[in-house]
Amino acid sequence: MGKKKRGHPDVEELLARPWCYYCERDFEDLKLLISHQKAKHFKCERCGKRLNTAGGLSVHMNQVHKETLTSVENALPNRQGLDVEIFGMEGVPDDIVQQHNQRIIQNFYTAQAERQAATGNPPRGQSGGQGPAKKIKYETPEELKKRLAEHRAKVAAQKAAAANGVAPATAPVDGQSPAQSASPFPPPQPGYPYPAPGVPGVPGVPPYPATQAYPPTAAYPPGPSPPPGATAPFPLPARPPSGPAAPGAAPPYYYNGPGAPPPGYPAVPGAVASTVDDLVANAARQGSAGGAADDIDQMIRMAEAGIRPPAAKNGTQAEEGGGAAGEKKKKEMRMVYADTEVSPEEKMAMLSRYRWVEETAA
Amino acid sequence: MAPATQFEVAQPPKDAISSLAFAPGAEKRRLLVSSWDRNVYLYEIANGAEEANLLGAFEHRAPVLDVCFGSSPDEAFTAGLDRQVKRIDLSTGEQTVMSRHSEAVRCVVYSAEHSLLISASWDSTLHVHNTANPSQPPMTIQLPGKPHAVAASPTKVVVAMTARLVHIYDLPTLASALSSSSQPAQPPQTWQQRESSLKFLTRAVACMPNDAGYATSSIEGRVAVEWFEDSAESQARKYAFKCHRQAAPEEEGGGDVVYPVNALAFHPVYGTFASGGGDGTVALWDAEAKRRMRQYQKFPDSVAALAFSLDGKYLAIGVCPGFETGMEDYSGEGRTKLFIRELGETEAKGKGSK
Structure with a gap:
């Protein structure tokens, strides 16, 4: 194995890279990091002066512009605070350093495993044979359907058990679908990869994930509530802020304009495909129509959604319903104003506070 | 670097701001503000001092949805919820009704080049007035949907409606149709009919000062930039991007909170544009280089309206709570505020496309 590393640095190299507390970008060397921080995070938006620290900028804003700095610019949402004094790598809180390292390590192993799976090469310094599976295993829609059916039966059984008063204590483990446990890696955490601010440490992520399977439950909060596998796979949760949408009424979101709904978007108003059956049927139909790989991918995502409670929210489903139209996978989103037909002004105009009633001509 | 300052106007409207407009004629720093409190306010930015004085308020019968200046800094036109399009003489305060729609009037735009006043109403019509001849009744153009935003460039007027319809009218055509003897049997045709490049309800439209194209924004945190010219290469240049979004905290399920983009305004000199969103931020964009130039510090509430002064020196920012889905009232x-930002020399200058 005299071959070169092909540009994939090893963990130690990755961990040694300096990185920015405010935006998690990493850099070749400390000098670059510091100039990045000065340009991106500690630059005065009034006069362009670059300061060395957030505190310095705060003082500058105060003295020169008589303004108060409230947050660090261009920072990640939970890193905007002025309470930590950062300069280069100095001042980064220990727990944040650990989180960062954890993430680097996890990403590294995931990437490494993906490369191995994709190329079929054994890990460096190891002869082939007992490495991880050589190729990503693709399953036919039938196989997936069968597995989903099994999963559904299990869920139903658990539900029944729960209804009979048996606490589904083992649900999280049993509820794992084979698709999930067959994967040697934890599913990528949806959305933002860092623990919420205020959560001490990194309880969810085990240190140095092994490249072989480890109990996937570790990625979820332990304890019976909510039992990930025990909830119905596709509940229709109340849309948080979208007002009193009557069930069965046309969903106020997405494509109810004159533009025809894209293929794959459920045509029946209100019928966000609500059962795994529907979804499987849908996906299978599309699978036979063409673009099988895409549809299998979608089915896997759906299968995962069924057992991944934090991600399985309504918005995602609506998105995924539309996803068949070839749109790229979208993050779940929540619109502050979501009526696609009636403007906010029209709604305001109907409030008694503003309403105008034309005097009837006498 | 030249100073860039921002100040809050001392006497803001008492209720939500619907629109802002700076006066024509660079010597005057006059600013009109229409409000849901039934008034149109006239401010003047003090020379040298960081304040704007209230010159007058003009009361209407109902909330005012839009305002624009006419041919002089003493003439204004307003669009009212009371279905009237009004002309206000700002020096005397005299109000005259220009025309009546059968529903609330959403927008008014004035084209100084053609002496045309165009009003758009939720009765799905445009009224085109010849301001050079006020006695002449306005020409009515039927629209296929309710208009939500209208903007005029030197030769075009862009009307964004429900169902993502966008109609573009040619101003010279409208002007000649209006001046030709009596009312023509057929109102003039649209110059172009388009479908919005955005999938959601259009929130704002603004035209490029160089008459090349326009930008639209939607309730779904997105802005599209497109060009008037109907050639394939021009149309291939159009693009849209996401903005005015915030990552939701993980405990709320993560993902993005998506705010409507309520306001767009092009810088009259540099051709860059500002967008204001429900997230309370204002961002400056370089349409050519497709880059965000800057984003200003968050305002306390949703940004409802934006306007650049004609010389591009001032940016007026109307801030009030945004109407959100599910609001009953x-x-x-008390939360409506008006900010004026004095821009630095190069603050809004784009770098040009790379």
């Missing part, structure tokens, strides 16, 4: 009282 709404009031902008």
Whole structure:
């Protein structure tokens, strides 16, 4: 194995890279990091002066512009605070350093495993044979359907058990679908990869994930509530802020304009495909129509959604319903104003506070 | 670097701001503000001092949805919820009704080049007035949907409606149709009919000062930039991007909170544009280089309206609570604010495309 590393640095190299507390970008060397921080995070938006620290900028804003700095610019949402004094790598809180390292390590192993799976090469310094599976295993829609059916039966059984008063204590483990446990890696955490601010440490992520399977439950909060596998796979949760949408009424979101709904978007108003059956049927139909790989991918995502409670929210489903139209996978989103037909002004105009009633001509 | 300052106007409207407009004629720093409190306010930015003085308020019968200046800094036109399009003489305060629609009037735009006043109403019509001849009744153009935003460039007027319809009219055509003897049997045709490049309800439209194209924004945190010219290469240049979004905290399920983009305004000199969103931020964009130039510090509430002064020196920012899905009631009282930002020399200057 005299071959070169092909540009994939090893963990130690990755961990040694300096990185920015405010935006998690990493850099070749400390000098670059510091100039990045000065340009991106500690630059005065009034006069362009670059300061060395957030505190310095705060003082500058105060003295020169008589303004108060409230947050660090261009920072990640939970890193905007002025309470930590950062300069280069100095001042980064220990727990944040650990989180960062954890993430680097996890990403590294995931990437490494993906490369191995994709190329079929054994890990460096190891002869082939007992490495991880050589190729990503693709399953036919039938196989997936069968597995989903099994999963559904299990869920139903658990539900029944729960209804009979048996606490589904083992649900999280049993509820794992084979698709999930067959994967040697934890599913990528949806959305933002860092623990919420205020959560001490990194309880969810085990240190140095092994490249072989480890109990996937570790990625979820332990304890019976909510039992990930025990909830119905596709509940229709109340849309948080979208007002009193009557069930069965046309969903106020997405494509109810004159533009025809894209293929794959459920045509029946209100019928966000609500059962795994529907979804499987849908996906299978599309699978036979063409673009099988895409549809299998979608089915896997759906299968995962069924057992991944934090991600399985309504918005995602609506998105995924539309996803068949070839749109790229979208993050779940929540619109502050979501009526696609009636403007906010029209709604305001109907409030008694503003309403105008034309005097009837006498 | 030249100073860039921002100040809050001392006497803001008492309720939500619907529109802002700076006066024509660079010597005057006059600013009109229409409000849901039934008034149109006229401010003047003090020379040298960081304040704007209230010159007058003009009361209407109902909330005012839009305002624009006419041919002089003493003439204004307003669009009212009371279905009237009004002309206000700002020096005397005299109000005359220009025309009546059968529903609330959403927008008014004035084209100084053609002496045309165009009003758009929720009765799905445009009224085109010849301001050079006020006695002449306005020409009515039927629209296929309710208009939500209208903007005029030197030769075009862009009307964004429900169902993502966008109609573009040619101003010279409208002007000649209006001046030709009596009312023509057929109102003039649209110059172009387009479908919005955005999938959601259009929130704002603004035209490029160089008459090349326009930008639209939607309730779904997105802005599209497109060009008037109907050639394939021009149309291939159009693009849209996401903005005015915030990552939701993980405990709320993560993902993005998506705010409507309520306001767009092009810088009259540099051709860059500003967008204001429900997230309370204003961002400056370089349409050519497709880059965000800057984003200003968050305002306390949703940004409802934006306007650049004609010389591009000032940016007026109307801030009030945004109307959100599920709201049963709404009031902008006490939370409506008006900010004026004096831009630095190169603050809004784009770098040009790379």
